[in-house]
Amino acid sequence: MERINPLSEVMAEHNLNYYQIHNKSSTHQERLTSSIAPDYGKAVSRMIGEQYDRLIELKSLKTNDNLKVLEVGPAEGLLALNILRNLRKERPEVYKKIEFHLADFSIHSTLKKNLEEFEQDGKIKIWQHNITDKLPVKGFHFVIANEVLDDLPATQATLLNGLVHSYHVEEKRKSQFGENKSFSLVFRPSPSTELSKINSYVIRHGLKLEEKSWPIIYFGVEKALKNFSSAMAPHGALFLMDYMNDSSHRKGIWEELGERGPSVNYTAPLDLTSVKSIALKNGFNHLWQGRLSDVLSKHDVHSLSADKEIRDFEGPILGLPYYAMLFSKPGKK
Numbered sequence: 001m002e003r004i005n006p007l008s009e010v011m012a013e014h015n016l017n018y019y020q021i022h023n024k025s026s027t028h029q030e031r032l033t034s035s036i037a038p039d040y041g042k043a044v045s046r047m048i049g050e051q052y053d054r055l056i057e058l059k060s061l062k063t064n065d066n067l068k069v070l071e072v073g074p075a076e077g078l079l080a081l082n083i084l085r086n087l088r089k090e091r092p093e094v095y096k097k098i099e100f101h102l103a104d105f106s107i108h109s110t111l112k113k114n115l116e117e118f119e120q121d122g123k124i125k126i127w128q129h130n131i132t133d134k135l136p137v138k139g140f141h142f143v144i145a146n147e148v149l150d151d152l153p154a155t156q157a158t159l160l161n162g163l164v165h166s167y168h169v170e171e172k173r174k175s176q177f178g179e180n181k182s183f184s185l186v187f188r189p190s191p192s193t194e195l196s197k198i199n200s201y202v203i204r205h206g207l208k209l210e211e212k213s214w215p216i217i218y219f220g221v222e223k224a225l226k227n228f229s230s231a232m233a234p235h236g237a238l239f240l241m242d243y244m245n246d247s248s249h250r251k252g253i254w255e256e257l258g259e260r261g262p263s264v265n266y267t268a269p270l271d272l273t274s275v276k277s278i279a280l281k282n283g284f285n286h287l288w289q290g291r292l293s294d295v296l297s298k299h300d301v302h303s304l305s306a307d308k309e310i311r312d313f314e315g316p317i318l319g320l321p322y323y324a325m326l327f328s329k330p331g332k333k
């Protein structure tokens with residue numbers, strides 16, 4: 001039987017992830033926030049410090065409570081490493097309270113080793129977990145999803161001859177999946193399971209499906225934000241960072257893939273407005289948004305090399321800006 005599935009589901013089924021498909025074991029050069037990890041980690045650690053002060057002021061954190069931080073999709077843990085190092089140096093009283101959880105569905109081989117000094121200090125907890133499933137731990141005061149949401153399952157739908165079609169991936173040779181990576185992308189009438197997901201998304205978001213429009217349906221982001229929301233403490237903050245477009249007129253989810261197959265970056269381009277509206281629907285308040293360079297300058301991190309990396313990456317490499325968004329959960333009623 002012909003197998004037709006959204007790309008992300010095909011990958012999940014075959015237990016493939018970003019690293020396996022790209023065969024990039026520990027090269028972090030392709031990710032901007034890894035290339036500038038010390039500067040970026042410093043800025044995010046200051047953000048966590050601010051959140052700590054805010055919770056103390058709001059009396060949401062008592063002096064004996066731990067500050068529970070969760071980073072989802074930490075990969076090799078470079079961001080966590082630099083956050084923790086900087087906190088230990090600049091805010092030892094916050095570092096003392098911190099309990100840093102890391103959740104990834106594919107634990108990177110160097111994650112534990114990179115964070116060894118903090119593991120010995122009893123600061124970190126690593127769990128293997130898919131963030132589209134309910135989180136097993138609750139009460140987080142700060143959640144970080146850095147360059148992760150765009151990896152989650154999404155599809156694109158349109159109306160053709162009165163029928164809902166969605167973007168599908170056909171594996172050309174199933175048995176050789178992963179070896180020849182042979183895919184093609186087509187719009188096909190949606191199978192019933194997917195159709196019901198698309199319909200409910202369309203209704204919830206008041207979208208209008210019409211011929212010649214191809215809205216992106218962010219199934220995975222919906223699930224993940226719902227899970228984060230229910231795992232957060234009152235006044236908890238959520239920090240999202242990805243390359244995102246600030247216009248809703250994205251061309252296509254996998255158009256960049258073309259006929260070449262996933263030898264190029266396959267991830268779904270995120271659209272700021274959609275991600276924001278999903279967060280608001282899940283009970284978050286929007287606190288702030290800005291470009292990656294603003295995250296650094298807002299937290300008094302000034303670095304010419306980081307500025308250059310950001311300019312280079314956002315331009316020719318990805319052609320998309322990096323955006324950050326900060327949300328917070330309301331307090332207890």
Ligand SMILES: C[S@@+](CC[C@H](N)C(=O)[O-])C[C@H]1O[C@@H](n2cnc3c(N)ncnc32)[C@H](O)[C@@H]1O
Pocket residue numbers: 017018031033034072073074075076078079103104105106129130131132145146147148151152
């Ligand atoms: C592009 S990397 C980002 C790495 C890191 N946050 C950084 O900025 O250096 C994406 C990470 O998210 C993880 N990931 C993707 N989808 C996930 C899911 N559904 N559940 C948990 N982790 C996921 C991948 O395994 C990978 O480690």
